[in-house]
Amino acid sequence: MISLAELHEVARQRLAPEHYDYFAGGAADEIALEDNEQAFRRLALLPRILPGSARRDVAVNLLGAWASMPVFVSPTAFHRLAHSDGELATARAVAAARTVLIASMAATTTIGDMAAAARAVDPDAALWFQLYLQSDTEVTDLLVRRATDAGCTALVVTVDSPVFGHHERDRRHGFTDLPEGLAAENMRDLPGGPRNIEMSPVLSWDDLERLRASTSLPLVLKGVLHPEDARLAVERGFDGILVSNHGGRQLDAVPASIDALPRIAEVVGGRVPVLLDGGVRRGTDVVIALALGATAVGIGRPVLWGLAADGESGVRQVLELLRGEFDHALALCGGRGLADLTKDLVTVRGPEVGKW
Numbered sequence: 085m086i087s088l089a090e091l092h093e094v095a096r097q098r099l100a101p102e103h104y105d106y107f108a109g110g111a112a113d114e115i116a117l118e119d120n121e122q123a124f125r126r127l128a129l130l131p132r133i134l135p136g137s138a139r140r141d142v143a144v145n146l147l148g149a150w151a152s153m154p155v156f157v158s159p160t161a162f163h164r165l166a167h168s169d170g171e172l173a174t175a176r177a178v179a180a181a182r183t184v185l186i187a188s189m190a191a192t193t194t195i196g197d198m199a200a201a202a203r204a205v206d207p208d209a210a211l212w213f214q215l216y217l218q219s220d221t222e223v224t225d226l227l228v229r230r231a232t233d234a235g236c237t238a239l240v241v242t243v244d245s246p247v248f249g250h251h252e253r254d255r256r257h258g259f260t261d262l263p264e265g266l267a268a269e270n271m272r273d274l275p276g277g278p279r280n281i282e283m284s285p286v287l288s289w290d291d292l293e294r295l296r297a298s299t300s301l302p303l304v305l306k307g308v309l310h311p312e313d314a315r316l317a318v319e320r321g322f323d324g325i326l327v328s329n330h331g332g333r334q335l336d337a338v339p340a341s342i343d344a345l346p347r348i349a350e351v352v353g354g355r356v357p358v359l360l361d362g363g364v365r366r367g368t369d370v371v372i373a374l375a376l377g378a379t380a381v382g383i384g385r386p387v388l389w390g391l392a393a394d395g396e397s398g399v400r401q402v403l404e405l406l407r408g409e410f411d412h413a414l415a416l417c418g419g420r421g422l423a424d425l426t427k428d429l430v431t432v433r434g435p436e437v438g439k440w
């Protein structure tokens with residue numbers, strides 16, 4: 085495979101249409117979904133010349149975890165819909181690539197089993213746990229305890245989903261339930277039996293403060309688009325921001341993640357890491373996002389395409405393709421390391437007229 089687009093095409097051919105559309109789809113008219121990728125194409129890089137070194141260092145520390153490149157895996161649900169090895173394959177591939185995996189609360193494998201699979205490949209594998217706060221705090225606390233016991237070193241709280249998004253592709257297929265034999269395994273062994281994942285508009289900053297007080301793990305807020313919310317998150321002592329529009333699956337009228345990044349990076353001012361996901365498909369996208377202030381970027385669907393195309397090996401290919409492309413793009417930009425990626429490298433496509 086020579087690009088993520090090729091793996092996407094293989095996955096499209098392999099998956100049942102209703103499962104492909106569940107993974108690929110977005111909310112409503114899919115404007116935000118498409119814009120996540122298009123927005124990168126509206127930006128251009130102004131490379132610097134004569135770097136004076138052939139060495140490039142791209143490792144980055146993310147809340148105490150060393151990632152071998154500034155690309156991590158964002159949380160996506162139901163990996164066993166993509167491949168029978170599901171999240172075990174993902175966990176092994178991400179551990180082998182030595183980067184951070186954010187496990188979804190809606191995984192079809194328990195967080196404990198994912199951690200064991202990752203650790204069998206690399207005892208120091210970095211695993212974070214994504215969480216939707218549940219109105220029953222006993223459930224939330226139990227999930228946090230299991231993630232902590234499994235060795236997760238950060239919690240990623242998804243805050244862009246006060247209600248479920250409307251996915252018209254799923255409605256067209258009548259896709260409402262997982263097939264027989266697959267389940268959101270983290271939600272099974274709970275007081276009162278299995279539970280559905282709840283999204284709640286009742287949640288407020290107070291609930292996040294409650295979570296903050298209940299754990300010593302660093303907390304990342306996922307799904308921040310408004311600079312004011314980023315400011316509040318930093319002021320209230322949260323440890324990281326993940327700029328995301330949920331892959332265009334929640335509010336359709338939002339901007340592309342990369343377009344929302346600059347103002348958030350400015351407000352945060354380096355006080356906490358600013359992560360981004362949405363539409364990252366090329367090494368040059370990684371360069372652009374880092375130049376505009378991201379500490380690292382996440383990929384969602386490309387991992388699902390790798391998994392559907394070839395299981396663990398497919399996910400490894402996705403990560404190694406991006407690693408190679410990012411390193412190459414950094415070299416072509418005259419960069420020697422991540423610190424060389426500054427915002428003066430990014431411009432908007434179109435003629436630079438009238439700027440003097």
Ligand SMILES: Cc1cc2nc3c(=O)[nH]c(=O)nc-3n(C[C@H](O)[C@H](O)[C@H](O)COP(=O)(O)O)c2cc1C
Pocket residue numbers: 106107108120158159160161188189190214242306328329330331332333361362363364382383384385386
């Ligand atoms: C099929 C699918 C399932 C997802 N499940 C979750 C989830 O369980 N929790 C979450 O916070 N985000 C979830 N997301 C959003 C991703 O974490 C991420 O924000 C998004 O996919 C990034 O965009 P990309 O797919 O363009 O890389 C999901 C996305 C997809 C496509």
Ligand SMILES: O=C(O)C(=O)c1ccccc1
Pocket residue numbers: 161190281330333
């Ligand atoms: O599909 C999603 O984007 C998602 O976030 C989710 C949330 C709960 C259960 C399954 C998926």
